[in-house]
Amino acid sequence: MKNRERKNREQSDAVLVVGAGIGGMGAALLLAEAGFQVHLLDRAPSIGGSQPLLDRTFPTNSCGLCFMSPLPPAYCPFIECDRHPNIHLLPYAEVEGLEGEPGRFQVTIRQKARYVDPARCDGCGACAAVCPVEVPRELGEGLETRKAIYRPYPQAVPNAFLIDMAACTRCGECLEVCQPGAIDFEQEDELRQLEVGAVLLSPGFAPFDARAKGEFGYGLYPNVLTSFQFERMLSLTSPSGGLPQRPSDGKTPRRIAFIQCVGSRDPAHGRGYCSSVCCMYATKQAMLARERAPESRVTVFYMDMRTFGKGFDRYLERAEGEYGIEYRRSMVSAVKQVPDSQNLRLSYVAEDGRPREEEFDLVVLSLGFVPPAGTDALARLGFDLNEHGFCHTDEFSPVETTRPGVFVAGAFREPKDIPDTVAEAAGAAAQVAAFLQAAVR
Ligand SMILES: Cc1cc2nc3c(=O)[nH]c(=O)nc-3n(C[C@H](O)[C@H](O)[C@H](O)COP(=O)(O)OP(=O)(O)OC[C@H]3O[C@@H](n4cnc5c(N)ncnc54)[C@H](O)[C@@H]3O)c2cc1C
Ligand code: SF4
Ligand code: SF4
Incomplete structure (x- = not known):
């Protein structure tokens, strides 16, 4: 020291x-x-x-x-x-x-410029309570919203707020309630x-851009989530309190599908490499989903499960044996929304080489790293x-x-x-x- x-x-x-x-x-x-x-x-x-x-x-x-x-x-x-x-x-x-x-x-x-002086801001949150502007929150890729004046999350270091000037309308509401006088629109x-x-x-x-794989319907169908969003949803501090939920109707999904290697091992999208983490984080998310919603059935569609780290094989065995997660070696070619239910129909080639279709309530895309x-x-x-x-x-x-x-x-x-x-x-x-x-x- x-x-x-x-x-x-x-x-x-x-x-x-x-x-x-x-x-x-x-x-x-x-x-x-x-x-x-x-x-x-x-x-x-x-x-x-x-x-x-x-x-x-x-x-x-x-x-x-x-x-x-x-x-x-x-x-x-x-x-x-x-x-x-x-x-x-x-x-x-x-x-x-x-x-x-x-x-x-x-x-x-x-x-x-933060437009809030961290030395003065005591983190009281009075400003965010009165701010009328809501925008998508970065944590969890927009599943939640935050105000134009915000703190990234409650225990952020430093614990001070800041203003997102791209969203702020300069209405001045926050200035009125900030007792320590921490807000300064003139900061540069x-x-x-x-x-x-x-x-x-x-x-x-950064995550691979899921919209680049248009065949999976991300951004079009509300019940197709990225793994970053699902990770956030499974956090006990998320709005659902860690429960898997369908964004379309808030219901607990009974059938959840994971699609692996979205933006990994994909030379057509300039991403010919393995992202090395997604097999394991999908297995973790699948286990948590089963713990939190025991009535749900979870299927992981994969090319190869790459479980090369210490204790990783045992982890996969637990996922299959103790949690009943089904791993299916099949490439998914398309996801289509079923109009009334907003369920999702997956088209894939099964291990016997035949084309199949199957319906799920929620689809999670295991995004690669870029x-x-x-x-x-x-x-x-x-x-x-x-x-x-x-x-x-x-x-x-x-x-x-x-x-x-x-x-x-x-x-x-x-x-x-x-x-x-x-x-x-x-x-x-x-x-x-x-x-x-x-x-x-
Ligand atoms: C959904 C998901 C689940 C995961 N689950 C697990 C798990 O259970 N177990 C596990 O071991 N791993 C897990 N991982 C992997 C883990 O997140 C990474 O291994 C880890 O975050 C890598 O740490 P890092 O410090 O290299 O990068 P990051 O955590 O990405 O930190 C990089 C920092 O650099 C900053 N930065 C970026 N560009 C600049 C710049 N130009 N100038 C200044 N700052 C910059 C960023 O703001 C960020 O704060 C998971 C990943 C994902 C996506
Ligand atoms: S001035 Fe900007 S940050 Fe402050 S309350 Fe108005 S919109 Fe929100
Ligand atoms: S900027 Fe002012 S009102 Fe907002 S949290 Fe900090 S001290 Fe409280």
């Missing part, structure tokens, strides 16, 4: 971590504990990446609710990053430029300069991307980018789950530390 002494005044022993998901938070904590000064930047208004979406995680189905509950336990990485004296949080910020050389980079940061983006010795990229991933939005702009900092747009690294130096002094970890290098992200982040943190120690010698 003690700050490192700089051995060479020319070099900086500070690190910029870009992306504060589980990978970025993990690396930041390790580097901070080793005594480095860490700037932990995220373009989102709060840190955490995909973690707040996940209520349970495979292969233990243990609870990740500490990220959402009013009383998070100690050692929650969100809280630790917030309180660590060597970590400087930069939420709602983006990197605009990276000049200089390894060991002595000058970084230009754009701090986006600010450019800042940082000096750091190394940069660690951990900007994660590079996060804005990756091309980020790559202008001077590192190469691979053929799929993820960060390029050499086989034998997996956490080094092509720009010396710039490292990478997590799903931005290639799709991966939380344990692999955390392990890679630890490796990247060790390599950053070794690099800076060599640089200051």
Whole structure:
């Protein structure tokens, strides 16, 4: 925890971590504990990446609710990053430029205007209660709404509100009720300069755009959901309280179908790779759906079940044996809505090679991982991307980018789950530390 002494005044022993998901938070904590000064930047208004979406995680189905509950336990990485004296949080910020050389980079940061001063906002929520504007909420891809003045979720770090100026009508209602006077419509983006010795990229991933697979009816049929939406629905903090529900009528679905590899292993859509996580998260969601709605029948349509991690095969066996989930090796070619019931009819080729049709109440598309939005702009900092747009690294130096002094970890290098992200982040943190120690010698 003690700050490192700089051995060479020319070099900086500070690190910029870009992306504060589980990978970025993990690396930041390790580097901070080793005594480095860490700037932990995220373009989102709060840190955490995909973690707040996940209520349970495979292969233990243990609870990740500490990220959402009013009383998070100690050692929650969100809280630790917030309180660590060597970590400087930069939420709602983006990197605009990276000049200089390894060991002595000058970084230009754009701090986006929140229009709410985090130092004054006490998180009371009075503003959101009176705000008349409702827009789709990002968490869960629009299954719920939020106000134009909002906090991403109740335990967000930082816990301050912000205004979505694209939605705000400037009616002024929020100004009237904000007792601490935290709201400031005149705020503007600010450019800042940082000096750091190394940069660690951990900007994660984005979901494949389900609308690109028009044959599955996402966006047309209300009872076709993405796996991101279903993950949110199964969270105990969702509006349904964790129960599977049909968006069309709020009823509990009796027959749920998962379609695997939507936007993965699909060269026709430029996504020839396996996203490596979807088989497991679909199995988790299928188990949770059966627990919460025991009368439901769950069928998973797949090409191959890729259960390669520790304990994953056993997990799949439990899903089939204990939970009665049916895995069917069949490619679904189309989903059509049945007009009156808004049920969904799936067309597929069965294992015997014959075409079949079957009706379901709810369909979940297991979306693959693609590079996060804005990756091309980020790559202008001077590192190469691979053929799929993820960060390029050499086989034998997996956490080094092509720009010396710039490292990478997590799903931005290639799709991966939380344990692999955390392990890679630890490796990247060790390599950053070794690099800076060599640089200051
Ligand atoms: C539906 C679903 C369920 C899942 N369930 C599980 C599970 O049960 N168990 C499991 O092990 N894994 C699960 N995963 C996988 C898990 O979410 C990932 O392994 C993990 O989130 C990867 O962490 P990360 O830090 O690399 O990326 P992310 O969590 O994506 O974090 C990246 C962060 O970088 C920020 N960022 C992006 N671009 C920029 C930029 N240009 N500048 C600044 N910041 C940027 C983002 O705002 C974000 O905060 C699931 C994934 C999905 C989609
Ligand atoms: S000024 Fe904007 S944020 Fe404030 S209440 Fe009106 S619409 Fe909502
Ligand atoms: S902006 Fe003002 S009214 Fe809104 S939560 Fe913060 S302190 Fe409360």
